[in-house]
Amino acid sequence: MSILLEEKQRAFAELRDIKANLAARGWFPATSGNLSIRVGGFEPSAFTFAITSSGRDKSVQTPEDFLLVNEKGLPTEATSLKPSAETLIHSEIYRLTGAGAIFHVHTIFNNLASELYGERGSIPVDGVELIKAFNIWDEEAQIEIPILPNYAEIPRIAELVEGAIVPRIPGIVLRKHGIYAWGANAFEAKRHLEAFEFLFEYVYRLHVMNK
Numbered sequence: 077m078s079i080l081l082e083e084k085q086r087a088f089a090e091l092r093d094i095k096a097n098l099a100a101r102g103w104f105p106a107t108s109g110n111l112s113i114r115v116g117g118f119e120p121s122a123f124t125f126a127i128t129s130s131g132r133d134k135s136v137q138t139p140e141d142f143l144l145v146n147e148k149g150l151p152t153e154a155t156s157l158k159p160s161a162e163t164l165i166h167s168e169i170y171r172l173t174g175a176g177a178i179f180h181v182h183t184i185f186n187n188l189a190s191e192l193y194g195e196r197g198s199i200p201v202d203g204v205e206l207i208k209a210f211n212i213w214d215e216e217a218q219i220e221i222p223i224l225p226n227y228a229e230i231p232r233i234a235e236l237v238e239g240a241i242v243p244r245i246p247g248i249v250l251r252k253h254g255i256y257a258w259g260a261n262a263f264e265a266k267r268h269l270e271a272f273e274f275l276f277e278y279v280y281r282l283h284v285m286n287k
């Protein structure tokens with residue numbers, strides 16, 4: 077078996093598991109969300125990743141759930157499947173960060189937090205222990221999670237990603253849309269995603285509590 081085929085099968089299997097796990101939490105309402113894992117080698121100008129197909133019910137598992145695309149977001153193999161409508165955002169994050177996995181979900185709390193701090197352009201989080209999930213170990217660390225506008229045209233969003241990425245924060249929020257969280261591999265991207273979602277709920281509830 078070729079190395080790429082082996083890697084593809086491993087990536088699809090990992091995506092299947094993470095998809096089932098996040099679906100069980102209700103993190104893919106109404107077919108929203110998309111997931112990707114990089115396969116094979118990586119150069120900022122040439123890479124391949126496995127990504128969810130567009131518009132599918134991500135709470136069910138089918139043989140049509142994933143496909144391989146290149147750094148331009150184009151399928152690398154003959155297929156009738158359409159890559160996620162948001163593939164270009166994944167490409168841009170891979171190009172800029174060298175990440176190994178990117179997970180995108182829409183939740184009530186990431187939408188609320190993004191709207192609460194939409195005008196500020198970032199969501200501040202102050203001294204919460206779970207910031208350590210991002211490998212930030214300072215006592216009472218303060219972080220700002222970047223927010224981008226939710227333009228209808230994905231290329232318009234993709235071109236803003238470079239200016240929005242904060243090196244120590246492995247995520248970007250689209251306003252009233254959802255979070256993209258990434259990591260060196262699927263394990264790390266999931267840990268980051270869970271930490272972000274915990275922090276969004278904390279930020280929102282703290283705001284309500286202090287009102």
Ligand SMILES: CSC[C@@H](O)[C@@H](O)C(=O)COP(=O)(O)O
Nearest residue numbers: 106108109110130131132160161
């Ligand atoms: C059905 S609403 C969600 C979509 O507009 C989009 O934001 C999304 O996350 C899923 O798109 P997809 O093309 O299935 O990857």
Ligand SMILES: [Zn+2]
Nearest residue numbers: 108109162254
């Ligand atoms: Zn989305």
